[in-house]
Amino acid sequence: MKTNNNIPAYRFQGYTDAWELRKLGELAEIVRGASPRPIQDPKWFDEQSEIGWLRISDVTEQDGRIYHLEQKISELGQQKTRVLVEPHLLLSIAATVGKPVVNYVKTGVHDGFLIFLEPRFEQEFMFQWLEMFRSSWSKYGQPGSQVNLNSDLVKNQELSIPSLPEQEAIGTFFSTLDKHITLHQRKLDTLKEQKKTYLKLLFPAKGQTKPALRFQGFEDDWEEVKLSAVISKEIKGKAKSEMQGSSEVYLETEYLNGGTKSFVDCEKDVEEDDILILWDGSQAGMVYHGFSGALGSTLKAYRPKESGKFIYYQLVSQQNLIFKKYRTPNIPQVIKTFTDEFQIFYTSLPEQEAIGTFFQTLDQEIAQVEDKLASLKEMKKTLLRKLFVS
Structure with missing residues (x-):
């Protein structure tokens, strides 16, 4: 356990010495990458080159560990950047500011990165320290503005090692x-x-009457019907102020998407096999299943005649179609005739x-x-x- 400010709270067995306070600039030569300009000029790139071109987007896609690069930089472009041929530690200073990167491939480095050359530290240790410290770089930004990291700020940053x-x-x-x-x-x-x-x-x-894949023992054709034909009841949600009765969970979109429960004095009107649909709002048309309680004012529920799970998953398979075709054009809201217009397959x-x-x-x-x-x-x-x- 931690006993002073120079050792961590947890340590591996066998290590007792205090950590040493150093500056990042004392532990490596920190230099900035370079980009050919204008960057859109095709002469800087060559698909046949063995030297990749590291961009900020690659960091996001590969979460900081770069094993492959789609874009390649030409011999001419290589003269305008810094080329790395061995694994190196880098730090993003643009867009995803403060994100550490370990690059494992031959690459030219964009000027949105700092490179740690001639490191006097264990690479994985420093990568993880920078990951831990990432949010702290925000102290260099002005309120409401993007953090601006330059090599001097990074070089002067102290750490215990x-x-x-x-x-x-x-x-x-x-x-x-x-x-x-x-x-x-x-x-x-x-x-x-x-x-x-x-x-x-x-x-x-x-246009088909059978799915491409079926469970064994099922061979009959499916029937295409309106959604209204397979539900027995449509339930409209209410505001909390309109609720009366016993204490139940109030079903709001925040709760349906993993938020905390909200309890109100109200009657339970939705059962677990009912299909819920968000009726208005930016995500109007989103469907849910497996909840019970009192229905919130932005939701509607459909009580199935047979299997609610089956109807729900078929609606999920058509979720993008619901968003595109069955909402009003201005304020996002599911159209009133949705159940009479929407077709589903039934078996x-x-x-x-x-x-x-x-x-x-x-x-x-x-x-x-x-x-x-x-x-x-x-x-x-x-x-x-x-x-x-x-």
Whole structure:
């Protein structure tokens, strides 16, 4: 545990020495990248070149660890920039200000980056320290303006730094944790892509009578019907002030999207199998399922005649169509004749239940991975504070 200001709250076993206060400029030669001008001129670029061109957008897309670059810089362009042929640590000073970057490929470096040359630190340790310190660069910005980092500000920034072996231990720990985070992020991305694919394949395409992919044992044609034909009741939401009755959860879009519960003295009018739709607002047309309580004034609910999960997931598969075709043009609001105009495909109840359960299970798996990913990211935030001297 931390006993003074020169050691972190948490330490790996075997390390007891106090950390040393240094300036970043004492630990590396910090120089700025360079960009050929005008940057739009095609003569600076060559698809056949083995030297990539690192841009701010690459940092965002690859979250600070650069393993590939699509754009290549020409021999002429290389004369106008700084070319790196070995892995280097960089710091973004434009757009995503203060974002640390480890570049693993041969590249020319945009003038929106600072480069740490001849480092006298363990690279992964410093990458993680800069990640921890990132929000603190805001102290150099004026209220309401963008932070402006230059090489002198960065060079003069002080930090506490341990011995090289302890730097390596900390860097290795966070590198391993980052790999776990990346694996969970990839798993989440894969599951979400799988869901998109299944939403296309398990419901018929327009003009078809059968889906491209079916569960075993189902062969009959599907029927195309109006949404109004498969719901038994439409429930309109109310303002909190209009509610009377027993205490129930008040279903608002904030709660449906993961916010905190709101309780009011009101009657429960929505059951878990009902399909909810946001009736007005910028996201009018968004559909929800699996909630019960009192319905808020910006929402409507449809009570299904058979499987609500099946109807809900078919609406999800057509979510973009609802946004584009079934809202009023000025103030976003679902059209009043939505249920009489919107067409869905309908099949036997056993097939409805099989499809609904499949997607529900897939959503549960997605939620579990999301929770684990959020937990790992929160753990990293905590450990960045505890394993470094702030």
